[in-house]
Amino acid sequence: MSAPRTSKQHRKTAETDIRLELNVDGTGVSEIKTGIGFFDHMLTLFAKHGLFDLKIHAKGDTEVDFHHTVEDTGIVLGNAFREALGAKTGITRYGHMLLPMDETLAQVAVDLSGRAFTVFRAPERVDTIGIGFHFQLVEEFVRGFANAILANVHVEIQYGKDAHHMAEAIFKGLARSLDHATKVDPRVTGVPSTKDVL
Structure with a gap:
């Protein structure tokens, strides 16, 4: 029986305080509390569709804006995956998905190469989602995650109009x-x- 691929992380800065627990080989159970409703929704469905067990409690300077909380959560999540995967013995390494969401089609490709690189292509001037969640924050999350997990992450919105659908x-x-x-x-x-x- 192989060792469980899990990680517990705590990262505290002057801007954020984030505690996270990850089980890579989970069933999609999550408990997400970041103080940002839309971001909670995105992380909940991330866990559900990746079948990762994920617990995140984040406190950030959301009175300033959402940037620090979103980016730092991406960093902590990347750190957790990197620790949980260890030497990456036996893994597939590559993954990709062409995912439709109503009028939107997103393509995501990942290489757990040990080298951080992000490509993010999406329409310019995308609407803000809900109250104050700028679509640009999705790229900041992806970039923070890729840098921390040390992976190539390529994201492209091939077409789409609705900002919520593109982020999801x-x-x-x-x-x-x-x-x-x-x-x-x-x-x-x-x-x-x-x-x-x-």
Whole structure:
């Protein structure tokens, strides 16, 4: 029986205080409290569609804006995945998803390469979602996550109009891509790299 792929994280700065628990091999159970309603919704569906058990309690300077809380949560979540996956022995490594959400089509691709790189392509001048959640925050979350987990993460909205749908398609697509990339393949000896390290 392999060791559980779990992580507990706590990151406190002058701007945010975030506690997070992750089980990569979960069932999609979550408890999300960030003080930002729409962000809670996105992280809840991220856990659900990736089948990750996820608990996040975040306090941030939301009286200023949502940027620090969203970006720092991405960083802490990336740190948690990196710790939980350890040496990445036996993983699939790559994952991708083409995900429709009504009028929107999002494409997400992930390589758990040990190298951080983000490509984010979406329409310009996207509407704000709800009360104060700017669509640009989705990119900040993805970039913070990719930098912390040390992965290539490519996101593209191929087409779409509704800002909520575009954000939701990205979070679901990222979840599905990670679910595939983190799966253990019994055919893999060591790690899936000719370098023998990821």
